[in-house]
Amino acid sequence: MNQNSLKIAAAVLAVLAVLLGIAVALSYRATTADAAAARAEAEAQRQERQETDAAQAPTTLAVVAIKPLAANQPIDRESVSLLPVAVTPAQYFTDLDKVIGRTPLVDIDAGAPVTARYFGRANQLARVIPDDHVAMSMEVNDIVAVGDFIRPGDNVDLLVYLRGGGGVEQTQARILLPKARVLAYEDRIIDRPEGIEEDSAQPDTRRRIRTAVLAVPEVDVTRVMLGMSVGELRLALRGQRPLADDTTETGLQMTDAATQAEADAKVPDQVISLEELGRIKPPPAQARNTPPPRPSVEIIRANDVTRVRP
Incomplete structure (x- = not known):
């Protein structure tokens, strides 16, 4: 090429x-x-x-915080509003009146729906405690709880038995708290610790515990606590019929001395000592010191009858 x-x-x-x-x-x-x-x-x-x-997505009207809500502070009307939310929250509120005035347990951010979990669960027991009272619990069994017939709403007397010694001069029993209202009574079973296998040949060793919750006046809390700590307790169930008024009108006005004497003689808690309980009542002093009558002789003279003692 x-x-x-x-x-x-x-x-x-x-x-x-x-x-x-x-x-x-x-x-x-x-x-x-x-x-x-x-x-x-x-x-x-x-x-x-x-x-x-x-x-096309559905929207839900819910109470939403439009301002940051501080914990332990009541919610005011200016801090919440009813707004649509794209995602339906759990346990949300649709009424502002059900939120206003309530106190959240934790902080709530602005823009977050206000739900029931921020307020915690309501304490049903706290709602039934009378004014000027507190709830105190005590461990009971069938004997202490009147054969397990105690029920919430009953009225009971709380009795205490104190043995002599340890600051108590004489063994005695007394009413520690009269006319106490039973707020709650429950039966719980305490299981054995985990990791311990139960032997089918052995009896059930689970411990059954009953707890009675009483309404105690605030002025008697320390007294009842001390009695529960050092004495043996019993519950005495009262009848459900209305208690009759023990006061009677005599129509006569008592003097100050008589009123004071009656107050001094009254025993509020019906205390009785072991010595008083076991004491034998002696015979009357007059019957013990009076000698028996001497024999007499009857003398009859015509229409005259005379009796002569030798």
Whole structure:
């Protein structure tokens, strides 16, 4: 092959290479434009779908905090509002009056729905405690609890038995708290610790515990606590009939001395000592000191009758 033929072949190859490069560049640009258009179309469709879903999504009206709510502070009306929420919260409120005035146990962020969990569970026992009283519990069994017939709402007398010694001069029993209201009475079973297997051949060793909760006046709390700590307790069940009034009207006004004497003689807790309980009543002093009568002789003289003692 001569030199001219080589030059022509080289020129043809160069032209083909240029044409091939142009074709590749055009194809890449077309592919890139198609991909960008496809991405743009997909993004537009996704945004349209989100807008459609948001428009079709149901909304719930709930009480929402529009200001930060501090813990242990009552909620005022300016801090909450009834607003729609996209996600329905658990135990939400739809009435502002059920939230205003209540005290949350933890802080509530602004924008958060106000739910029941922020207030905790209501204490049912605290609602039945009378004014100027507190609730005190004591462990009881069938004997202490009047044969297990004690029920919430009953009226009982709390009795205490004190043995002599340890600050107590004489063994005695007394009414520690009269006319106490039973607020709660429950039966619990205490299981053995985990990891200890029960032997089927052995009797059930689980401990049964009963707890009675009494309404105690605030002025008697320390007295009742001390009696529970040092004495043996019993509950005396009162009848459900209305108690008759022990006071009687005599129509006569008592003097100050008589009133004071009656107050001094009254024993509020009906205390009785072991010595008083076991004491034998002696015979009357007059009967013990008076000698027996001497014999007498009757003398009859006509219509006169006389009796002479020797």
